[in-house]
Amino acid sequence: MNKERSKVIIIVLNILLGMLWIMPIYWAVVTSVKTQKELYGGISLIPHVVTPENYVSLFQYKDGIFFFYLKNSFQICVLTMLLVTVVSVLAGFAFSKLKIWGVKIWTAMILFTIMVPAQALMVPLYNTLSDLNLLGTVWGMVLIYVTFQTPFCVLMMKSSFDMVPNALREAALMDGASSLAIFWNIYCPLALPGAITVIVYAAYNTWNDYTIGLTFGGSSMKTFNVGLVDMLSADTTVNWGTLTSGAIVGMLPILILFLLLQKHFVKGMMSGAVK
Amino acid sequence: MKKKNWTNMFFVLPLLVINITFFVVPFVKSLYMSLYDWPLLGEKTFIGIQNFIRAFVDKKFLHSLLFTMEYALIVTPMLFLVAFVMAILVNQKFRGVGIFRTIYFMPVVISMTASADIWLWIYNELYGVLNHILLAVGIVDKPVAWMHLPKTSLPAVCAMVTWKMAGFSMLMLLGAFQSVDEEVYQSASIDGASKIQQFFRITLPLIRPTIGLSMVISIIGSVLAFEQFKIMTAGGPSSKTQTAVYYIYQTSFGHFKFGYGAAMSMILLVILAVLSYFQFAVMKDKTE
Numbered sequence: 001m002n003k004e005r006s007k008v009i010i011i012v013l014n015i016l017l018g019m020l021w022i023m024p025i026y027w028a029v030v031t032s033v034k035t036q037k038e039l040y041g042g043i044s045l046i047p048h049v050v051t052p053e054n055y056v057s058l059f060q061y062k063d064g065i066f067f068f069y070l071k072n073s074f075q076i077c078v079l080t081m082l083l084v085t086v087v088s089v090l091a092g093f094a095f096s097k098l099k100i101w102g103v104k105i106w107t108a109m110i111l112f113t114i115m116v117p118a119q120a121l122m123v124p125l126y127n128t129l130s131d132l133n134l135l136g137t138v139w140g141m142v143l144i145y146v147t148f149q150t151p152f153c154v155l156m157m158k159s160s161f162d163m164v165p166n167a168l169r170e171a172a173l174m175d176g177a178s179s180l181a182i183f184w185n186i187y188c189p190l191a192l193p194g195a196i197t198v199i200v201y202a203a204y205n206t207w208n209d210y211t212i213g214l215t216f217g218g219s220s221m222k223t224f225n226v227g228l229v230d231m232l233s234a235d236t237t238v239n240w241g242t243l244t245s246g247a248i249v250g251m252l253p254i255l256i257l258f259l260l261l262q263k264h265f266v267k268g269m270m271s272g273a274v275k
Numbered sequence: 276m277k278k279k280n281w282t283n284m285f286f287v288l289p290l291l292v293i294n295i296t297f298f299v300v301p302f303v304k305s306l307y308m309s310l311y312d313w314p315l316l317g318e319k320t321f322i323g324i325q326n327f328i329r330a331f332v333d334k335k336f337l338h339s340l341l342f343t344m345e346y347a348l349i350v351t352p353m354l355f356l357v358a359f360v361m362a363i364l365v366n367q368k369f370r371g372v373g374i375f376r377t378i379y380f381m382p383v384v385i386s387m388t389a390s391a392d393i394w395l396w397i398y399n400e401l402y403g404v405l406n407h408i409l410l411a412v413g414i415v416d417k418p419v420a421w422m423h424l425p426k427t428s429l430p431a432v433c434a435m436v437t438w439k440m441a442g443f444s445m446l447m448l449l450g451a452f453q454s455v456d457e458e459v460y461q462s463a464s465i466d467g468a469s470k471i472q473q474f475f476r477i478t479l480p481l482i483r484p485t486i487g488l489s490m491v492i493s494i495i496g497s498v499l500a501f502e503q504f505k506i507m508t509a510g511g512p513s514s515k516t517q518t519a520v521y522y523i524y525q526t527s528f529g530h531f532k533f534g535y536g537a538a539m540s541m542i543l544l545v546i547l548a549v550l551s552y553f554q555f556a557v558m559k560d561k562t563e
Binding site for chain 1 (some may be wrong): 281283284285286289290291293294295296297298299300301302304308319333360361364365367369372374375377379380381382383384385386387389390391392393394395396397399402404407408438442443445446450482492498499501502505509520523524527528533536540543544547548551558
């Protein structure tokens, strides 16, 4: 009896806290579909009229500049995901299964990169990008993201490959398979779960970034988040319906990815922070 | 494939080229730049350690460091307490517990930009839902301009960050709770220990390393705080809510004093190195 009661209390507390936690997102969604009149006319939890006008005005803002921001963000994000995956699968495989020259130095270098956040190197990075004519370009941004994401991803892939037994390779070698064929046909499929975690980790960190975009994107490669903050903090003529619709558009892709790949998402983020 | 051969190097070559170009070289450059008066355009002059001396007497920089510390000291316990309660609430067996775990974790998934946007609307002086509720309940008698004074904007930003990040610490703590062996509890209850005694005598001591780790991670994150203040308070009023990273950003890219910006970044790195040392110490504690 007592056990039943404490279970009910736990569930009730969860419902209360859960409602509080979902409220800000719910509130943003509701705000973004309200008419301007309702928006500024008090608190209504359920909109009387649902209208797409705020989303329309978001994408009409400054002749559709948010299409441009979205295009930049998607382009940067997809290229970063690809490059991070390729670089870390290759290097992770080498660290796990091959004999390579200077492996101790490279491992130390990776660990050191993990410890230094990009925020502490903004000035020399700006200088480097400027020397290479990469400021405000898609590759400039992608390479910075890749630099600071790969170290963790390489370690992730290394531990993925570590779990594949060496006996597999020896058997394949006996059958006369080439090392490239072994890598591609045997190891890559087995390391797929690790690679998905890496892809999700890259998507999360790139899509949600603000600081790197702000510093290195300029106006030619302005990302969605940077554009949204510009509108939010500099333009007082924009109403809150449009501003919240911007937040919804910005969070939607990553929320969908999260709901689809929850396990990988959580794994990537948790081990990414603990390192 | 057993022997070291040069073709194996091709597998690590992309990593090495990128890491050396965009990490090793900039890192060394950073040390070098910090010794110069380095404007965007024009002459660079070697000035030795003057940038560092200047940082230690720069009232704005010292204030930004103090403010960052203040922020870290408020947000870390706040976030931890909420996460701890959450972890207890979802470390239970009932149908649908997964839904609550997902809900608590959802704010972690969205960007700081989107969160700050949403919360600025909640905190809006005239139309924000928070002031509406506070006025209706009678806690305040006129709308509060949350973002206008550090006295209200700092706790307001902390509340937003707590909402956004608590789910993260919750998952760490949940993992720790679940790693405690069931049998330990069973034998304790045979010995007559109550649930509450079990919690304080068994669970807490066993998960102590995870508690430490989640706090250190939160402190390191707070020391790097920038976006939340850039977006929500713009560092204002009169730079009172400017964090260290924010001040470095402004010096470097607002006033284009690259040398001075690099020097302050170095100081920040030393602070981070000390904190990372604590992280390793705690993690070692955890694996033992």
